[in-house]
Amino acid sequence: MTLVASAQPTNKTIRLKVIETSDVHGHFFPYDFMEKKPIKGTLVRANTYIKKERAKYGDNLLLIDNGDILQGQPCVYWSNYVMPEDENLAASVINYMNYDAETVGNHDVEPGHKVYDKWIREVRCPLLGANIVKEECKNGAASPNSIYTGLKPYSVHYKDGVKICIIGLLTPAIPNWLNKSIWKGMEFEEMVSCAKKWVKYIQDVEKPDLLFGLFHSGLNGGIKTEEYEEDGTESVAREVPGFDVIFFGHDHQEHNEWITNCEGKRVLCIDPSCYVKNVAEAEINLTYTNGKLTKKDISGKIVNVLDEEIDQEMLTHFQPTIDKVKQYVDRKIGSFEAPIYTRESFFGNSAFTDLIHNLQMQISKADISFNAPLSFNTVIKAGDVTQGDMFKLYRFENLLFVLRMTGEEIRKHLEFSYDLWVNTMTSPADHALRLNPASANDQQRTGFQYYTFNFDSACGIDYEVDLTRPDGEKVKILRMSNGAPFDEQKWYKVAMNSYRANGGGALLTLGAGIPSDSLAHRVLFHTDLDLRHYLSEAIRRMGTVRPQPNHNWRFVPEEWVKPAMERDRQLLFGQ
Numbered sequence: 308m309t310l311v312a313s314a315q316p317t318n319k320t321i322r323l324k325v326i327e328t329s330d331v332h333g334h335f336f337p338y339d340f341m342e343k344k345p346i347k348g349t350l351v352r353a354n355t356y357i358k359k360e361r362a363k364y365g366d367n368l369l370l371i372d373n374g375d376i377l378q379g380q381p382c383v384y385w386s387n388y389v390m391p392e393d394e395n396l397a398a399s400v401i402n403y404m405n406y407d408a409e410t411v412g413n414h415d416v417e418p419g420h421k422v423y424d425k426w427i428r429e430v431r432c433p434l435l436g437a438n439i440v441k442e443e444c445k446n447g448a449a450s451p452n453s454i455y456t457g458l459k460p461y462s463v464h465y466k467d468g469v470k471i472c473i474i475g476l477l478t479p480a481i482p483n484w485l486n487k488s489i490w491k492g493m494e495f496e497e498m499v500s501c502a503k504k505w506v507k508y509i510q511d512v513e514k515p516d517l518l519f520g521l522f523h524s525g526l527n528g529g530i531k532t533e534e535y536e537e538d539g540t541e542s543v544a545r546e547v548p549g550f551d552v553i554f555f556g557h558d559h560q561e562h563n564e565w566i567t568n569c570e571g572k573r574v575l576c577i578d579p580s581c582y583v584k585n586v587a588e589a590e591i592n593l594t595y596t597n598g599k600l601t602k603k604d605i606s607g608k609i610v611n612v613l614d615e616e617i618d619q620e621m622l623t624h625f626q627p628t629i630d631k632v633k634q635y636v637d638r639k640i641g642s643f644e645a646p647i648y649t650r651e652s653f654f655g656n657s658a659f660t661d662l663i664h665n666l667q668m669q670i671s672k673a674d675i676s677f678n679a680p681l682s683f684n685t686v687i688k689a690g691d692v693t694q695g696d697m698f699k700l701y702r703f704e705n706l707l708f709v710l711r712m713t714g715e716e717i718r719k720h721l722e723f724s725y726d727l728w729v730n731t732m733t734s735p736a737d738h739a740l741r742l743n744p745a746s747a748n749d750q751q752r753t754g755f756q757y758y759t760f761n762f763d764s765a766c767g768i769d770y771e772v773d774l775t776r777p778d779g780e781k782v783k784i785l786r787m788s789n790g791a792p793f794d795e796q797k798w799y800k801v802a803m804n805s806y807r808a809n810g811g812g813a814l815l816t817l818g819a820g821i822p823s824d825s826l827a828h829r830v831l832f833h834t835d836l837d838l839r840h841y842l843s844e845a846i847r848r849m850g851t852v853r854p855q856p857n858h859n860w861r862f863v864p865e866e867w868v869k870p871a872m873e874r875d876r877q878l879l880f881g882q
Contacts, residue, residue: 317598321467323591325369325519326357329556330412330581332379335400336629337617340381340636341698347613348582354404354618356586356610367466371473372401373556374412374523375581377426381698382632387422388837389635395422396628398429403624408462410475411436412523412557417704419489427457434458435475435521437505438496445494449508455493460505463513469593472515474505476543478524478557479535483810483823486706486833498524498539499546506549516593516600517551520544525558526576530813534823541566544574551605552577552589559750561585563607577607581750585609636695641846644853646689650880652680653728653740653762654872656856659687663701664766664857666845671709671832673802674787675717675767677814679724679760683753684880692852697843704837708808710829714795716819717765718784723818724763726778727756732867739774739862739871742878754879761812763803768793770860774868788859800831804838 331350339346361368376397377383386396401409409432415423427434437460444453454460464471479495502520509515525538536542540555544566552575555562562578579587587609594602622629651657664676681702712720730738746752753759770784784793807814808830815821821829834841846852862868 317595319595321367321469321593321595322364323367323369323466323469323593324360324364325371325552325554325589325591326360327371327373327521327554327556327577327579327587328353328583329373329523329554329579329587330375330559331372331583332375332414332581333377333383333397334380334583335382335396336622336625338629338633340632341695343636343695348584350400350404350583351618351621352615353583353586353612354621355615356612357404358618360588369408369464369466369471370404370406371519371521371554372406372409373521373554374410374477375414375557376401376409376412377418377422378414378704381636381695382628384698384704385632385635387418390631391421391425394429395426398426398431400625402429402431403621406432407464408433408435408473408475408521410434410521410523411439411458411477413478413481413484414703416481416490416493417485420491424457433462435460435462435473436477437461437474438476438479438498438501440494440496442492442494445496446500449504461509463515469517470513470515471517471519472509472513473519473521474502474509476502476520476522476524476539478529478537478539480530480537483530483532483535484806486708486805486809487827495535497535498522499542502543502547506547510549517591517603518549520550520553520555522553522555523557524555525560526555526562526578529558532813532816532823540576544576545569548572550574551591551603552607554578554587554589556581560748561609563587563609575605575607577609579609584613585611636693636698638694639691640694640697640843641692641849642851643687643689643692644851645855647687647854649680649682649685652764653759653879654876655862656764656858656860658854658856659700660764661766661857662852662854663842664764666842667707667802667838668766670834670841670845671707671800671802673709673767673800675765675799675801677720677763677765677801677803677807679763679807681760683759692846694843697839697846701839701842703804703806704839705804705806706836707834707838707841708803708805708830709832710801710803710808710815710826711798711831712801712819712821712829714784714793714797714799716821717768717799717801718782718795720814720819721763721765721770721782722779723814724761725772725781727758728762729772729774729781729862731777731781732774732871735867735870737871738875739868740875740879742875744878758812761814763807763814764860766857766859768859771863772860773863775864788857805833808833
C-alpha cells in the first residue's frame, strides 16, 4: 500500500487586521482623575471594540501601541512614584489587553530610569526602539546588541503563516528636551538613516511578507534643527522603501493617508491621535498564487471608540487600583479663595500662569521666571484644592531648573515666544493672536498657529509687548518688578521647567541665541523631583491661597489690542 501526501492548496487569500493605539497618556479607565468625573476616551472602551474585532479575525489580529503611556492621568503618576514597588500600571494594562508590540514614546523616557527601566522589564510584549541605542553604539551597524537594554529594534510575528516585522522608532529630539541624567546610557539616532539600516537588515535576514513601522514621531512639521527632525514619519515614508504601513503618533492629530516613496510605491501612514478617542486600523488582504505572495490589498481607517460600551470584565479587574488612585487624588492639600483659568493665559497676565510663576520664584530664589500654559481650557475652582487638582495646575513631570542668562538673552527669549504667540497688527481690525482654524482639533495647538506650550511669559520683570511692532522688536522691558533697573548686560538667575532648560521649543537656542551645547553649562540648580511635587508642597505650606494676576506685563496699544483680543477670545472659546 502506497501513501501519497495530499496536495496543499497553493492559491489562497489571507485576511489580517492591525489595530493601533497611541498617546494614551494614562487614559486607561472611564474616569478623569483630574476632573473627578467620567470620561469616554479610555482603553476600557477601546478593549470592547478590540474584543469584537478579535472575534472576527481570531489570531489574525495584531494589536500594537505607539507609546506615551507613562505620563498623563494621575493614575500613572501614582504608579510611577507613589507605588513604585508594584507592577507598573501601564505594564499591567498592556499585558492584560494582550498587545503584540509597543514602541517607546518621549513621555515614557521623561519619568526617568527608575520608572522606565522597571516598566521595560514588566511589559510582556516586545518594546521597540530601533534608534534607541546604547551610548557607545550610536550610528553603528544594525545589530540587535546595540539597542538599549530590554528594548528590541523590531519584532517578528506570524499570523496564519504570514511573516510580519515591525520596526519601532522614537523621535530623536529627546536630548533637546530632557536633561541627560534622565536618558543616561542612551543615544537617539536620526530616523531616516536608522530606518534605512534596519529595513535592509530585516529584508536580508528576516525576509518578511509585511513590514510595518511603529513610530512615535509626527508626520511632519514640529521642530527641525541641524541635529534632528522631531516629526520624521513622512521623511521615512518617502525616503526609505520597504514599508507597507507606518503606524505613528506623537503629534496628537488624526492622519490616514498614502505617501508615495522614492521608488514610486505607496505607503499607508496612519495615526489615531491621542487619549483613546480613536484607534487606527489597517485591513490587509494577501493573495498567494502558487505559494508566492502576489498581491497586497491594504486599507486604513480611523475608528472612533468613544461610544463603545465599557469592558466590565476589565474594569472589575482593575477596580481595586482605581479605588486607590481615587483616594490619592482626593487628598486635600490647600484651598483657593478664587478660581483660576488657563484660558486667561493667552490674553495677558493670568492668575493661573502667575501662580506657577510666583511659586517657581519662591522655590528657586531666582530673579526671573519663564512659564507657558500647558493646557487650553482648564479651571481649578475656588475652595478645597486636592492632589488631583495639581495635575491640572501642572500637567507634566518636568523638573524645575535655574539657568544663568543675560538681560539681552532674556529679552530675545521673550521676543521669540511672543512672535509665536501674537500677530503684528497693521490695523485695529487685525487678529491679535496668531490663529489657525485648521489646528482647532490639534490637541497641542487648539486653534493657534504654533504650540501653546511655547508661549512663555515672564515674572520678575515689568514689560510691554507692542503688537504694532515687527517680529523681534515687540518686547520692551521696563524694569525689574522690585523697582531695580533691568540691564541687558547683566547676568540673571532664571527659573524654568526642564523641557525649556534643555532646549525644548528652541526659545533658548533660536530665540535667546544660546548654543545647545552650552545649555548644560548655564545650569545653576535643578530639583530632584518633578515640579508638580514642589508646587504641591508649597501650596500645602501656604494653606490658603488667593491667586491673582501679577500685572507685570501687558499687550499694547490697548485701544487696538483689547477689542482684537475679545474677538479672538470668541473665536477660540465662543461667547
